[in-house]
Amino acid sequence: MKFIKKASSIYYTGFLSVALTFTASAQNGTSKQFNQPGYYQMALGDLQITALSDGTTPQKLNELLQDGKPGEIKQLMKANFQSDTLECSVNAYLVKTGDKLILIDAGAADAYGPALGRLTSSLEKIGYKPEQIDAVLLTHIHMDHIGGLTKGSELTFPNADVYISKIEADYYLSSVNKEKAPKEMKRFFDGATQKLSPIIKAGKLKTFEFGNEIFPGIMPVASPGHTPGHSFYALESKGQKIVFWGDIMVSDVVQFADPSITSVYDYDRKEAMITRKKALADAAAKGYWVGISHSSFPGIGHISSDGKKFKLIPINYSSNGIGQ
């Protein structure tokens, strides 16, 4: 009896300290550190797709999202059991073709603190070294997608060509555009210079125009709004298709229910909204897979729709055995 009482008091103390840690971490904006597996694999025809976690970072959705009706964002979060501060996933994707290893986005590295920057360790968990990556396809030039390209002046993926749309590179590598940009957006230009200069110096930056495949079965798709030259990547193999959406959706629950809600990081929020609605309707109508950078890891699923609202059906529930 004495033993049981002691054990239960230890349990209670432990539980309380965990609860306090969670509260403190939400308050001071630091991320919780868990050791999740960091990868998730599926087959798409002849391609092997691996979602790679770069980690998670706390985001206050009330501050990140805008243009909702009064109280709408809070209500949607509550209805979906989300707290005010969401632990937001940062996902990248590895595509293994017959002879190439292609990374879609490069994670944040150390740009947003220690809870991110796990991409290369996630990659190593599936047996690959950064030197083996042949190409990195960037959806857009924000630090949580390009941060992992370099450490100082050193290239993280030294043998990879780095692809970005010409519109995106031209916009963010221009000092004239930086001058004209609103104050809170200027850091994106600094990030572009910092991370892309070593790539340019090594002769590894490849800019593309929309309309042509980059590799067989891999097509960049213009998806402006979040940034001017934002690119989706559509992959097809043996009649199966996945489209990687980058940051056209930044919240799992809020923007699926109301795609009119925009992000404070959108370059052109109206254009972002139009692109988002079009992408959601197309994916729901045609039934292909989507991969979303900031949807809960692995961020892969199908889109369902009742004609007004949309919903992500995560791969865990919608795979029908594909690639499991």
Ligand SMILES: [Zn+2]
């Ligand atoms: Zn992002």
